[in-house]
Amino acid sequence: MIITMNTPELFIFLLLLGSACITGAVSYVLHSQLEKRGANWLLFTAATMTGWLCCDALIVAIPDISIKFAVSGIKFIFVILTPLAFFFFSLAYTGKYEGVSGWKRAAVALLPAVSICALLTNPWKHLFYVELANPSLWVYNHYTGPEGIWFWVNLVYSYALITGALLLLIGLFMSSPQHFRRQIFLLILSALAPFTANIIVIFTNVGTDTADITPLFFALSGILIFITVYWMHLFSIMPFARTRIITEIHEGVIVADGNGVVIDINSAACTAGGVTEKEAISLSTDTLLTGIFGITLAELSEARSLTVSHTNAAGETQWSDLTVSRVEGYDAQSGGTIILIRDATARRRAEEEIMAKDLRLKIAMEGAGLSSWEWREGPGYVTYDNPLADRTIENVTTIEGFTDQMKRCLKDGYEATLDEQFENILSGGKNTFSVEFPVENLNKGHWIQITGQVIERDEDNRPIWMVGITQDVSTYYAARAAIMEANTKIKLLTSITRHDVLNQVMVVRMLIELAGMEPKDAMSPEVKEIVTKIDNAAALIEEQISFTRDYEDLGTYTPSWQNVATVAAQAAGVVSRTGISFSCNTGTLEVYADPMFRKVIENLFENAQRHGGGVTALSVRFDYRGAGACLVVEDNGRGVPDELKKRIFSQGYGKNTGFGLFLSKEILALTNITITEEGTEGKGSQFVMHIPAGGYRGYQGE
Known part of the structure; x- marks a missing residue:
């Protein structure tokens, strides 16, 4: 073709x-x-x-x-x-x-x-x-x-x-x-x-x-x-983006050309500045910014971002974050700047509230003589927030390094206490530690207490984040020393008084005994009855005065955290030769109790052996109950009759050892622990010590 x-x-x-x-x-x-x-x-x-x-x-x-x-x-x-x-x-x-x-x-x-x-x-x-x-x-x-x-x-x-x-x-x-x-x-x-x-x-x-x-x-x-x-780079500057982004976002946007003239502004910026779009377009950026925020474009460009306060149309003080960015166009004449305006009022007020809370906390910590510290393995430093001096110790990248750093504060002889507690922390047995040690001259009684807690562990269960507080407990030690000195004097006075009273009671009872050696017809029946009553009264006086010998140590020493398994193992010595088996599942559990807490456990074990009727097994276990927890001591004996469950804690029971359940109840009450008998007659006794929240720690479960 x-x-x-x-x-x-x-x-x-x-x-x-x-x-x-x-x-x-x-x-x-x-x-x-x-x-x-x-x-x-x-x-x-x-x-x-x-x-x-x-x-x-x-x-x-x-x-x-x-x-x-x-x-x-x-x-x-x-x-x-x-x-x-x-x-x-x-x-x-x-x-x-x-x-x-x-x-x-x-x-x-x-x-x-x-x-x-x-x-x-x-x-x-x-x-x-x-x-x-x-x-x-x-x-x-x-x-x-x-x-x-x-x-x-x-x-x-x-x-x-x-x-x-x-x-x-x-x-x-x-x-x-x-x-x-x-x-x-x-x-x-x-x-x-x-x-x-x-x-x-x-x-x-x-x-x-x-x-x-x-x-x-x-x-x-x-x-x-x-x-x-x-x-003209049609798709490099997409007009629909202006509709979708600039118009609809909550942040204010002001667009200025290369001459600093406003060529675009969205509704959020108009609201923040109290102007209309028609009023803002073609205005000088300096005029707009100065009228609203009291700054110029040059000042904002130099700082790149500023937080400024201004008054809105209702006369309320508002805060805004201003950020400026240079935008390059497709040629030299098409460049300009974009100013972003974000309402910072809520954030600013939250910051002020946080600052106020921090100030209140700082004042409270200063008043209580407290300072805080924090250690993280990642950053590898210890930060001390002390009212007198804030400081940071670098290059503490391991828990061992942190332990060594803390030992530098301890006096000779106290490092072992810290080692023992940190061994339990490293093994995962516990997450808290507390150590008290003297600083400077021991004779001056200046003592410090450091308490810490593990916040986070790594995959190998090693601590990687710990926080705690440091407290000056010198006043506490001074008060405790004063109380101990006063108690010593009171104990001395009580001992002397008790000795003198018992001597006089002994004289009375000897005289009564001499009177009883008289011929039967030397006293009338009425006189003999009076002499017998005097003898009974003297015996009761002697018994009550003797009871104060056991009671005088109650509350003398400060309560402390005590490992239940250790205390129970020591107390089990009172029944070690009786053939009674013993078990305890409390693990690393610690309770806050009087130093005579061991005497309480010993008394419960001894009561089971004396009055349980063929007891062959004793056990100590831990249970959660409501907001608190319970420490249970139970046996497999004959149990306690229902009518005696409350009476056994009254004064007058437990005279075989001179240390009855009444005194055990009083010792536990010093740290708000109560005790009840909740066993079933014929199946064994069950003494339950109810521990309040905050009175126990470190339990890891079975």
Whole structure:
């Protein structure tokens, strides 16, 4: 087939081919930016325009009428798809594509799909064209004859799609700052030029064979789109981002151009400054910032970020965080600055409240003579928060190093106490420690107490984070020394008094005994009865005075943390030769009790052996009950009758050892521990010591 063209046809062919090259170049440029929103639809639009132009060029160049007609049918597929692709591009570029559901987008594409079907079936249905036109005409577009009904349906729908796309772009143009308007204007012009040309051709030459000049305007469209994409970086500054981000975020945003003039401001910034968008736009940034926050752009730029106070329209003091960033445009003139405004009022008030709480805590700690410390393995330092001096000790990267660092504060002879406690911490047996030691001159009575707790352990169960307090307990030691001295004097006085009273009681009883040695008829029955009563009274006095010997040590010494398993093992010595077995499941449990706590356990064991009736096993166990816990001492003897469960704790019981359950109850009461008997008669006794919350620690369970 030989292609021959006259001069007009050759001219039009070259115009069409040049336009196709331009739109093809646009497709090539867009191909590398498909990850940017809307670029794929603009590429599709440019591709359909290129296909439209290539088909028109072939119609001009190919002399065969049947081929011209076939290519004309293919061309109209691109004619149908071009408005649809441009409409979807406008949706994506303006940020509304995601807001349109999938079925609605499918509905928009339904009629173009029907149009393509009508075009493919045109030889049989003649919905697009009824007959062939005169093939002798040189015009390239009208080798098809009079239009069918679906041609007009598709035309009206295509015009509606293009109109909708233009309205979307115009709306974006009106709401965008000056910086974005140039590229949007070129996009509108690239669609408006061929659209206007097509309207002129369709409605001024209906039914004639005049050439369609619409494709020739695609060259202008391609040039304009190429400029917006390549030189104006169409997808580098996305206007829909302004709508989605700047407009909708809670932080205030002020955009200034290179001359420091406000070109954009969102509603949050207007609210923070008490101005309207119309008042702010075109104002100097310095004027706006000075009027609202009392600072200039230069001051803010130098600091990069500031927290400033200002008064809102209601006269309330507000705080705002201001941050400025330099934005580089696509050329030197398009750069500017963005100022972010974040409401910091709630944070500032929270900080002030925290500062006030910290101050109150500091005052309280100073008043109590307390200071805090913290050690973390990661940073490898110990931080001391002391009212007199804050300091940090570096390079303490292990728990062993931390232990060594603390030993430097201890006097000789006290390191072993710390070693013992830290051994339990390293083994996971306990999470707390407390050590008291003298500093400076021991004779001056200056004592310090260090208490710590493990907050976090690593996968190997080694401590990696510990916190604690250091307290000056010199006053406490001085008071305790004074109390001990007073108790010593009282004990001495009591001992002397008791000795003298018992001596006098002994004299009375000796006299009574001498009186009893008289002949039977020397005293009347009445006198003998009186003498007997005097003897009984003297015996009771002697018994009560003797009881004070056991009671005088009660409360003399300060309560302390005592390991229950250790105390129970020591107390079990009183029944070690009786054949009674003993067990204890308390592990590392410690209770806060009087130093005579061991005497209590010994008394319970001894009572079980003396009064239990064939006891063969004793046990000590720990139970949680409500807010507190219980330490249970039980046996497998005959138990305690119900009518005696309360009476056994009254004064007067337990005289075999001189250390009855009454005194045990009193010793436990010194640290708010109560004791009850809760066993079942015939199954064994069960003495339950109820320990209040905070009175026990270190229990790891079985």
